[in-house]
Amino acid sequence: MTNNTPKIKGTHIRCKGKVEKNYEQVPHSIFRYLELGLISGNDLAVYIMLLKNDNNQKLYAYPTVNQLSIWTGINSRTVKAATKRLELVGLIRKEKAPGYANKNRYYVNLPHEKEVLEKLVPELKAKLDLKISKLEIEAEQDKQRLEVISTYGRDYKSY
Known part of the structure; x- marks a missing residue:
């Protein structure tokens, strides 16, 4: 959103459910x-x-x-x-x-459905799987770091 974009209040109407629009x-x-x-x-x-x-x-x-x-x-x-x-x-x-x-x-x-598409482009599927596994590793490292911080406080390196 740029500085020129006007701020507009939302409708507060959920998109799912009983909505009467097209x-x-x-x-x-x-x-x-x-x-x-x-x-x-x-x-x-x-x-x-x-x-x-x-x-x-x-x-x-x-x-x-x-x-x-x-x-x-x-x-x-x-x-x-x-x-x-x-x-x-x-x-x-x-x-x-x-x-x-x-x-x-x-x-x-x-x-194409997910399974069919992945068979058509196996190299892209492998690349995506690698990216996902790296993100999962980062998430686990973040979780461990937060556990240490919550136990020892922000200055946990001094412990």
Whole structure:
């Protein structure tokens, strides 16, 4: 949040439960793509907007890059890069709209389930597992350090 961002009070309405607004359901397995580093947060924002605008009758989404840019708050160059990455990892298929030089059709695919995705990119899974194990070791070291501090106080090195 920058200094220019206005402070706004929240609605204090929970998103889950009996909410009477229109919400998009996002497949949980999309977050494994983030964890594995296959997509970025910007890519996820573009994917969600494409998913939101996927037309059930036509079976594709057709927003312009400028519309995606406005809806996501991401510049158009980054939106274009995001659609390329989403296409590369199989989350969307993009093709030119017939009769429109600067318009695309986006066919939005459901993400692979966690187990299937991990089999497709075992090297990324191994890298993530290593990162998780390092974080678990750090957490255990932090826990031990806090136990010592709570027992002896902040100057435990002098004991």
